[in-house]
Amino acid sequence: EAGVAQSPRYKIIEKRQSVAFWCNPISGHATLYWYQQILGQGPKLLIQFQNNGVVDDSQLPKDRFSAERLKGVDSTLKIQPAKLEDSAVYLCASSLVGLAGIHTQYFGPGTRLTVL
Amino acid sequence: SQQGEEDPQALSIQEGENATMNCSYKTSINNLQWYRQNSGRGLVHLILIRSNEREKHSGRLRVTLDTSKKSSSLLITASRAADTASYFCATERAGGTSYGKLTFGQGTILTVHP
Numbered sequence: 001e002a003g004v005a006q007s008p009r010y011k012i013i014e015k016r017q018s019v020a021f022w023c024n025p026i027s028g029h030a031t032l033y034w035y036q037q038i039l040g041q042g043p044k045l046l047i048q049f050q051n052n053g054v055v056d057d058s059q060l061p062k063d064r065f066s067a068e069r070l071k072g073v074d075s076t077l078k079i080q081p082a083k084l085e086d087s088a089v090y091l092c093a094s095s096l097v098g099l100a101g102i103h104t105q106y107f108g109p110g111t112r113l114t115v116l
Numbered sequence: 117s118q119q120g121e122e123d124p125q126a127l128s129i130q131e132g133e134n135a136t137m138n139c140s141y142k143t144s145i146n147n148l149q150w151y152r153q154n155s156g157r158g159l160v161h162l163i164l165i166r167s168n169e170r171e172k173h174s175g176r177l178r179v180t181l182d183t184s185k186k187s188s189s190l191l192i193t194a195s196r197a198a199d200t201a202s203y204f205c206a207t208e209r210a211g212g213t214s215y216g217k218l219t220f221g222q223g224t225i226l227t228v229h230p
Contacts, residue, residue, distance in 0.1 A: 004158070031216055042204050042220030043159070056217055091158060095216060102147065102166075103208070103216035107158035 002026065004108035006092050012114045018080035021111045025073070025094030031055075031103060032069055034077050035091040037110070043091055049075065079113075087115045122205060122221040130229050135192040137224040139205030140185075146208045148181055149218065150190050153202045162203075163190075167210070195228045202226070 005024040013019050025032050030051050035043035046065065048056040051072035060067070064083070069075040079086055089112050093105040123138045139148070147166045151159040165172045165181045165188065172179045178191040192199055202225050206218040 040222075042206075042222050044220070045217060048217060093159075097216075102164060104149075104161055104164065105159075105216075105218065106161070107151075109158045112156070 004092055004094055004106055006090075006108035006111055008111055009109065010112050010114075012116065013082055015084055015115050016081040018078065019082055019113065020076050020078045021090050021092075021113075023075045023077070023092030023108060025075070025092070026106055029094035029096045029106070030072070031095045031097075032075050033093040033095075033105060034067055034075070035093065037089045037091055039088070046077070082113075082115045084115050087113055089113070122203075122224045124224060125222070126225045126227070128227045128229065129195055131195060131197055133195055133228075135195050135199070135226055135228070137190045137203050137205075137226070139188045139190070139221055141188075141205075141207045141219075141221075142186065143207075144210040145183075146210050148179075148188050149206045149208070150177075150179060150188075151204045151206060151220075153204065153223070155201075159204065192226075195226075197228050197230045200226060200228045 007022050032049045034046045036046050037043040046060045047067045049069040052069045067077045089110040091110045092108045095103040095105045121140045145167050147164050149164045150162045153159045163174045163177050163179050165179050176193045181188045202223045204220050204223045206220045
């Protein structure tokens with residue numbers, strides 16, 4: 001079974017530029033998550049999709065971040081304009097509801113963003 | 117904000133020794149999960165323990181959960197150099213709109229010396 005795919009793996013941009021990340025979840029996984037992981041910290045959830053609807057985006061900085069999941073499969077996360085503090089690894093994960101309602105999340109390799 | 121606090125922040129041991137990491141959290145939970153992250157890579161799910169469970173084993177991993185103290189521990193027995201990684205606890209909060217949503221701790225960096 002193929003895992004969660006993300007691209008690009010690395011991205012370096014200047015502040016105030018825009019950037020987009022792409023995620024392809026595991027086939028059949030209805031739930032998709034985007035996390036931001038700043039160096040030395042644990043991942044922080046930015047947005048959670050169930051199929052193509054948003055379940056939780058309470059920690060997404062909506063003035064500059066946007067995300068979509070068209071057709072309930074692939075997803076893109078965009079930052080416009082980027083700030084220095086956006087330098088982080090952006091992780092995508094997907095899950096399906098298993099026994100007893102347990103969501104086990106499977107993570108992609110992440111995109112490392114450096115904002116100069 | 118991060119739900120979990122992990123202790124210690126860093127742990128250095130010799131191959132063959134046991135490694136114990138602790139996690140504390142603040143709210144009622146449905147379950148608590150442990151993940152491993154190798155340098156520069158994504159997270160790998162290790163083990164999940166439900167709120168009504170007290171102990172769980174998987175291979176060389178042993179997880180305990182004390183909901184009265186809102187704490188968990190992860191024990192890795194007979195450690196190997198390949199266990200070198202960051203380890204994160206993550207909690208799924210009980211109730212409301214937290215369905216499937218995980219809150220991660222800051223992580224423990226484990227180094228196992230050959």
